[in-house]
Amino acid sequence: MTAVARLLRATALLCACFAVGAQAQTPEPDGAGVLPGALPRQWQVSGPSCAGAATFEVQRYNDDFYILRESGCANYEKPFLFLLFGADKVLLLDTGAGKTDVVEVVGRLIDGWLGRHGRDSIELIVAHTHAHGDHTSGDDGFRRRARTRVLDTTPAAVADFFGFRRWPDDTVTYDLGGRALDVIAIPGHEPSSIAVYDRQTGVLLTGDTLYPGRLYVRDAPAFVLSIARLVEFTRGKVVAHVLGNHIEQRRTPYLDYAVGTVHQPDEHALELGRGQLLELDGALKEMNGSLRRMALRDFTIWPK
Ligand SMILES: [Zn+2]
Ligand SMILES: [Zn+2]
Numbered sequence: 674m675t676a677v678a679r680l681l682r683a684t685a686l687l688c689a690c691f692a693v694g695a696q697a698q699t700p701e702p703d704g705a706g707v708l709p710g711a712l713p714r715q716w717q718v719s720g721p722s723c724a725g726a727a728t729f730e731v732q733r734y735n736d737d738f739y740i741l742r743e744s745g746c747a748n749y750e751k752p753f754l755f756l757l758f759g760a761d762k763v764l765l766l767d768t769g770a771g772k773t774d775v776v777e778v779v780g781r782l783i784d785g786w787l788g789r790h791g792r793d794s795i796e797l798i799v800a801h802t803h804a805h806g807d808h809t810s811g812d813d814g815f816r817r818r819a820r821t822r823v824l825d826t827t828p829a830a831v832a833d834f835f836g837f838r839r840w841p842d843d844t845v846t847y848d849l850g851g852r853a854l855d856v857i858a859i860p861g862h863e864p865s866s867i868a869v870y871d872r873q874t875g876v877l878l879t880g881d882t883l884y885p886g887r888l889y890v891r892d893a894p895a896f897v898l899s900i901a902r903l904v905e906f907t908r909g910k911v912v913a914h915v916l917g918n919h920i921e922q923r924r925t926p927y928l929d930y931a932v933g934t935v936h937q938p939d940e941h942a943l944e945l946g947r948g949q950l951l952e953l954d955g956a957l958k959e960m961n962g963s964l965r966r967m968a969l970r971d972f973t974i975w976p977k
Contacts, residue, residue: 681738705911706772708873710734712914712944719745720936724819728773729754730784736789737820737852738874740916741783743769747928747943750807752918753943755878757871758786760848762796764877765916766869767867768811776814792802799823800834802880802918805865829864832858844906857906861896862889868903875912884917885941885954886929887975893964897957905946915945926970 692745711926717730723746732740742756742819748770755766756779763821769775781798799815801808803827815823824834826977832840835847841858848854862881869878882888921929922941930937949971956967957975964976 682943691864705938707871707913708737708912709912710737710738710874710876710944712740716742716920716940716943718936718938718940719751723935724940729769729775729778731778734874734876736786738871738876740953741769741775741778745774745937747771747773748807749935750919751937752810753808753916755916756782756794756810757852760847761850761853762798763855764847764849765797765799765815766814767801767808768799770807771811773811774807775811776818779815780818796819797821800831800867801826802869802878803866803882805863805881808880808918826865826939828858828860828873831865831867841895841902844902850859857902859899859903861892863891865897866899868906870906875911876914877903877907877915879915879917881918883915883945883950883972884919884921885943885945885971886917886919887973890955890964890974890976891977892961897962897964900950900954903950907950912947912950915947915950916943917938917945922971927968929973 711734713732719726726746728742728744728747734740737758739756741756743752745751750770752767752770754769757764760849765779777878783795783797787793797820799812799821801824809826812823814965815821824830828840835856836845837843837858841860844855845855846853847856859868859913860881866880866882870883880936902938917960919942920940923929924939924941952969964974966976967974
């Protein structure tokens with residue numbers, strides 16, 4: 674190959690790489706059309722006194738998207754729940770820890786939305802990021818609610834409801850009515866774990882698989898594959914926020930609050946981004962099949 678030919682070939686390769694890389698960028702400056710939403714600068718921290726504390730703090734991300742956080746005074750796990758409205762259905766992801774008034778709190782949010790939209794009722798689908806008790810304890814109350822379907826939490830039931838054919842390898846779409854959600858199976862923390870990507874807001878919900886805290890890994894091979902699938906799924910997509918189910922991390926990098934902490938006055942923000950997903954994927958791949966506990970800036974990999 675002549676020097677000129679080599680130069681041309683190198684230029685062509687560079688252009689090809691740039692073209693592939695460019696697909697991951699969004700056209701500026703419209704944010705690729707994702708609908709905006711608001712997250713609090715700081716969640717209301719539970720305590721130091723629990724007198725008069727509400728069971729849930731409700732954050733209106735936008736009119737069709739609500740985030741509920743259970744108070745540490747109700748349960749130290751302080752899990753997050755997510756309520757997403759479409760034209761035909763409203764999806765509740767998770768029902769919280771312990772016995773609470775979650776049915777009433779969610780009911781009031783749905784009634785308020787129906788009132789603003791001049792509607793009488795809407796079907797409520799209660800699904801779960803995964804089957805652990807701190808995310809499913811409110812299920813029974815919803816089973817007695819009208820126009821409500823509560824999904825079972827086995828992988829088979831979850832796969833069947835959302836229409837997976839090759840769990841966990843395929844990705845499926847679930848439509849709430851003018852609002853498409855992508856559902857990705859991500860076993861590893863728990864066998865029925867899913868991630869949900871809301872195309873409308875670009876928010877990726879990741880349950881206990883990725884959040885600012887201790888990422889407990891029960892099935893290491895499955896977890897590694899799930900994170901790799903999430904990286905692939907998000908390639909070239911707008912990821913406004915990665916929202917998981919807990920905050921255990923402090924604002925000070927690498928430090929967390931001990932298990933059981935109620936009052937977390939200096940806790941990390943809930944929201945992460947695709948960068949942290951890539952960081953997690955990279956750390957897992959470096960461990961090359963034998964996972965060990967590793968603290969990173971915003972979370973800790975914690976094989977069980
Ligand atoms: Zn869990
Ligand atoms: Zn949890």
